[in-house]
Amino acid sequence: VTWLDVAWFVPLMLAIAVVVGATGRNEAGEIRAAVRRRFLEFTVMVLAVGVVIRLVVIYLV
Amino acid sequence: MDGLPPATLPDRSRLPGFRSPLLAGVLGWVVPGLGHVYAGRPGKGALMFLAIVPAFALGLWLTAFTCVNPRTYSLEFVAHAFLGLPTGLALHFTEGMRLEELPRWFEVGRLYAAVAGLLNVVAISDALGEVIRHNDEVRRLRLATWDEPAPLATPAPVPAPAPEAVVNGREAVAPSGDAPAPEPAALPEESDRLGDPS
Numbered sequence: 001v002t003w004l005d006v007a008w009f010v011p012l013m014l015a016i017a018v019v020v021g022a023t024g025r026n027e028a029g030e031i032r033a034a035v036r037r038r039f040l041e042f043t044v045m046v047l048a049v050g051v052v053i054r055l056v057v058i059y060l061v
Numbered sequence: 062m063d064g065l066p067p068a069t070l071p072d073r074s075r076l077p078g079f080r081s082p083l084l085a086g087v088l089g090w091v092v093p094g095l096g097h098v099y100a101g102r103p104g105k106g107a108l109m110f111l112a113i114v115p116a117f118a119l120g121l122w123l124t125a126f127t128c129v130n131p132r133t134y135s136l137e138f139v140a141h142a143f144l145g146l147p148t149g150l151a152l153h154f155t156e157g158m159r160l161e162e163l164p165r166w167f168e169v170g171r172l173y174a175a176v177a178g179l180l181n182v183v184a185i186s187d188a189l190g191e192v193i194r195h196n197d198e199v200r201r202l203r204l205a206t207w208d209e210p211a212p213l214a215t216p217a218p219v220p221a222p223a224p225e226a227v228v229n230g231r232e233a234v235a236p237s238g239d240a241p242a243p244e245p246a247a248l249p250e251e252s253d254r255l256g257d258p259s
Contacts, residue, residue: 004117008169011119012176018112019180022105031108 006050055060085121085192089185091145096188107118109184117147117177126155136140137171140178148178152162172257219223 021035080100089096093113097106120128127152141148164170241243 005169007165012116013110015116016176016180018108019183022108023171023183024190028104031105 006046010043013046013060014039017042062166067117077195079196079199080192082189082192082196085188086185090143090181091116091189093144093147093181097191098186100188100191102191105191106188112183113144113177113180114147116173116180117144117151118169119179120173120175121151121155123164123166123173125167126151126160127158127160127166128167128171128174136198138174140175141180143181152155162236 017035017038021038022031025031025034081198085096085099087096088099092110094106094110095106097103097109128137129141129148131152141151
C-alpha cells in the first residue's frame with residue numbers, strides 16, 4: 001500500500017463528509033463545521049486503519 | 062369581516078403551498094440534489110449533486126466505464142440503482158464495453174461508484190426531511206394567519222336583572238312604566254285544595 005493508494009480515498013472521504021455533514025442541517029456555517037468535523041474523523045479513521053494494517057503486516061507476516 | 066382592518070386580512074396568494082414528499086423522493090432519485098431543489102433548498106441540492114455525481118463519474122472512469130453492470134456486479138448494482146439517471150445513462154452508454162486489461166485502480170473505482178449510490182440514499186432521505194419540514198412550516202403559517210378565528214364582537218353589556226319578588230312561590234313580573242302590575246292569581250282556599258265539599 002502506497003501513499004497514492006491512500007490518497008485515492010481522500011475525494012471519497014470528502015464526498016461522504018459533505019453528504020453526511022449537510023444532512024439534517026440548515027445553516028451554511030453549521031454545514032461547513034459538520035463537514036470539516038466528519039472529514040477529520042474519516043481521515044483519522046482511515047489513517048488509523050492503515051497504520052494497524054501496516055503493523056499487522058510488519059509484525060505477523 | 063367589515064369590522065376587521067385590511068392589514069389583518071390573510072393574503073392567500075403569499076402563503077407557500079404544500080409539497081409532495083413522494084415527488085421529492087422521485088426527483089432526488091432521478092438526479093441527486095433535485096429533491097432538495099424541489100423542497101426549496103437549491104444550495105443544498107447543488108452541494109449534494111457536486112458530492113455524489115462526480116464520485117460516481119470518477120468511479121466509472123477508474124473502472125474504464127465497466128463497473129455498472131447488473132450481470133457482473135449484481136450486488137453493487139443495488140447501490141448503483143439508487144442513482145436513477147446517472148446509472149441509466151451509464152447502462153445505456155457503456156453497454157457491451159469489455160476490459161482489455163484490469164485498470165490499476167479498478168477496485169477503488171468500484172468502491173466510488175457503489176458509495177456514490179448509497180450516498181444518494183442519504184440525500185433522498187434528507188430531501189424528504191426538508192419537504193416535511195417545509196410542510197410543517199406552511200401548516201404553522203396557515204394556522205397563524207388563515208385559520209385564526211375572527212375576533213369575536215364585544216357583546217353589549219347585559220343589564221343586571223331587577224330584583225324579582227317571589228310571591229307564593231311564583232316570580233312576580235316587575236312593573237314597567239305606568240302599566241299597573243297584574244295582580245297575582247289568587248290561590249285556592251285550603252278547603253278547596255283538600256277537596257272539602259262544604
